[in-house]
Amino acid sequence: MNVNFSAEDLEFRKEVRDYFETEFPADILDKQNNGIPLTREDIVRWHKNIYQKGWAAANWPTEYGGTGWTPTQKYIFADEQARVNAPVFLTFGVGMVGPVIYTYGSEEQKQRFLPDILEFNTWWCQGYSEPGAGSDLASLKTRADLNGDHYVVNGSKTWNTLGQYADWIFCLVRTNTDVARRQEGISFVLIDMKQPGVTVKPIVLLDGEHEVNEIFFDNVRVPVENLVGEEGKGWTYGKVLLQHERTGAANVARSKYKLRRLRVLAGESIDGGARLADDRIFMRKVAAAETELKALEYTELRTLASISSGKAPGPESSILKIAGTDLIQRIDSLYLEASGYYALPYVREQFDPDFPAEDHVGEGTETINALTYFNNRKHTIFAGSNEIQKNIIAKHVLGL
Ligand SMILES: Cc1cc2nc3c(=O)[nH]c(=O)nc-3n(C[C@H](O)[C@H](O)[C@H](O)COP(=O)(O)OP(=O)(O)OC[C@H]3O[C@@H](n4cnc5c(N)ncnc54)[C@H](O)[C@@H]3O)c2cc1C
The missing domain is CATH 1.20.140.10 (Butyryl-CoA Dehydrogenase, subunit A, domain 3)
Structure with a gap:
C-alpha cells in the first residue's frame, strides 16, 4: 500500500498535532509523563475531550458517529497520540461492545447505548473469562435462565479489567446447556453493574495495582431486551469482537x-x-x-x-x-x-x-x-x- 503522505494527510497530521499540544488536557499528559496513575475522573475527562473534537471512534461507520478516517489518517492519529505519550483509548466501549451493538443489536439498542458509549457517559467492562474458562472460553458456566421477561444470571467472571469503575458489563453467558457443541447455547448480554446481586472484588497484580477484578452474579435480573442479537449466537458475536480487540x-x-x-x-x-x-x-x-x-x-x-x-x-x-x-x-x-x-x-x-x-x-x-x-x-x-x-x-x- 502507498504510505507516502499526501498534502491532505500532512495537513491532517498538523491538525492532530495541534490538538494534542493545545487542546488535550495538559495535566493528564503531565501525569502520563511522570508515571502518575490516572484517576477514573481523569480517564473520563480525556475521553470526553476527544469526543468533543469528534474523534472518539476511528473505526465506527460515520452513521453512528465514526470519524470516516482513511487507514492513513488512523495511522497518523495513533502516531501523534503516542508521540506525546497521550494515554491509549479504553477499548471496552468504543472498541468492543460498540461494534457488536451496531452490527448485531436492535435499533432500540443502537439508540439507547451507542451515543453514551461514544461520549463516554457510560464505562463498559468485559465479562468473558471465568475461573476455569479462559483459553477454553466455551466451557464458561455463568448461566442466564429465562424467567418471563427477564434472564436470571448466576455465576462469576474473572480477570475483569477496571470493572471497579464500570457502569455496564457485556457478558457471554450460557442460556442453553442442551446443545451439541459447547459453542452453541452461549448468548451475549448487557448487564447493568449498579443493581442488586452484582459484586466486584479486587485482584491486585504483580505491580501492586488494582487493575482487575472478580465479578459475582447472584440472581441478577437482566431484561430480555438486553440480549444482543439472537439467543445462543453469542459465540459468533464474541469472536468478531475479539478479532477487533487483537487488531489493536x-x-x-x-x-x-x-x-x-x-x-x-x-x-x-x-x-x-x-x-x-x-x-x-x-x-x-x-x-x-x-x-x-x-x-x-x-x-x-x-x-x-x-x-x-x-x-x-x-x-x-x-x-x-x-x-x-x-x-x-x-x-x-x-x-x-x-x-x-x-x-x-x-x-x-x-x-x-x-x-x-x-x-x-x-x-x-x-x-x-x-x-x-x-x-x-x-x-x-x-x-x-x-x-x-x-x-x-x-x-x-x-x-x-
Ligand atoms: C491483566 C489481565 C486483564 C484481563 N482482562 C480481562 C477482561 O477485562 N475481561 C475478560 O473477560 N478477561 C480478561 N482477561 C482474561 C484473559 O483473557 C485470560 O487470562 C486469557 O484468556 C487466558 O486464560 P486463563 O488465564 O484462564 O489461562 P489458561 O487458559 O488456563 O491458560 C494457561 C496457560 O496455558 C496455555 N494454554 C491454554 N490452552 C492452550 C492450548 N490449547 N494450546 C497451547 N497453550 C494453551 C495458555 O497460553 C497459558 O499460557 C485478562 C487477563 C489479564 C492477565
Whole structure:
C-alpha cells in the first residue's frame, strides 16, 4: 500500500498535532509523563475531550458517529497520540461492545447505548473469562435462565479489567446447556453493574495495582431486551469482537514512541559515566527491535486497509497480536537494561507532596520501568494468550 503522505494527510497530521499540544488536557499528559496513575475522573475527562473534537471512534461507520478516517489518517492519529505519550483509548466501549451493538443489536439498542458509549457517559467492562474458562472460553458456566421477561444470571467472571469503575458489563453467558457443541447455547448480554446481586472484588497484580477484578452474579435480573442479537449466537458475536480487540493489541505507535525515547535515554550519560549509545551490543538489540517494528507497522497498515474496505479483521489479527505483544515485552526488557537500578526502587509515594525530595529516585517515567515491565506481562495473556493465537494461525492461516 502507498504510505507516502499526501498534502491532505500532512495537513491532517498538523491538525492532530495541534490538538494534542493545545487542546488535550495538559495535566493528564503531565501525569502520563511522570508515571502518575490516572484517576477514573481523569480517564473520563480525556475521553470526553476527544469526543468533543469528534474523534472518539476511528473505526465506527460515520452513521453512528465514526470519524470516516482513511487507514492513513488512523495511522497518523495513533502516531501523534503516542508521540506525546497521550494515554491509549479504553477499548471496552468504543472498541468492543460498540461494534457488536451496531452490527448485531436492535435499533432500540443502537439508540439507547451507542451515543453514551461514544461520549463516554457510560464505562463498559468485559465479562468473558471465568475461573476455569479462559483459553477454553466455551466451557464458561455463568448461566442466564429465562424467567418471563427477564434472564436470571448466576455465576462469576474473572480477570475483569477496571470493572471497579464500570457502569455496564457485556457478558457471554450460557442460556442453553442442551446443545451439541459447547459453542452453541452461549448468548451475549448487557448487564447493568449498579443493581442488586452484582459484586466486584479486587485482584491486585504483580505491580501492586488494582487493575482487575472478580465479578459475582447472584440472581441478577437482566431484561430480555438486553440480549444482543439472537439467543445462543453469542459465540459468533464474541469472536468478531475479539478479532477487533487483537487488531489493536499490536500497539505499534506506542512501541515506536518507546523505542525513540530509548534512543534518547541511551544517549544520556548518568553521572558523567559511560553512555549506552556506545555499547554496541545494547544498540544492536535496539536496532533489531526497530527493524521488527517496521515490519509490524506494514502488517498493521495492511490490516487497517482491509478493515476500512469493509472486511472484518480475520485470523491475521492473531499475527499482529503475537508479534506486537512480544515486541512490547522485549522493549520493556531493554528499558530495564537501560535504566538499571534506577528502575527498581520506585515508590509511588514519591509523588505525594510530603515525600522528602532527597528520597526521590530518578525522574520522569524511567522510575516506573520495573512496574511497567511487570504490568506488561499481561499483553501476551489477554485478548487470547499468544499460544492460543499460534493455534489459530496454524489452523486458519496455515491450514494445518
Ligand atoms: C491483566 C489481565 C486483564 C484481563 N482482562 C480481562 C477482561 O477485562 N475481561 C475478560 O473477560 N478477561 C480478561 N482477561 C482474561 C484473559 O483473557 C485470560 O487470562 C486469557 O484468556 C487466558 O486464560 P486463563 O488465564 O484462564 O489461562 P489458561 O487458559 O488456563 O491458560 C494457561 C496457560 O496455558 C496455555 N494454554 C491454554 N490452552 C492452550 C492450548 N490449547 N494450546 C497451547 N497453550 C494453551 C495458555 O497460553 C497459558 O499460557 C485478562 C487477563 C489479564 C492477565
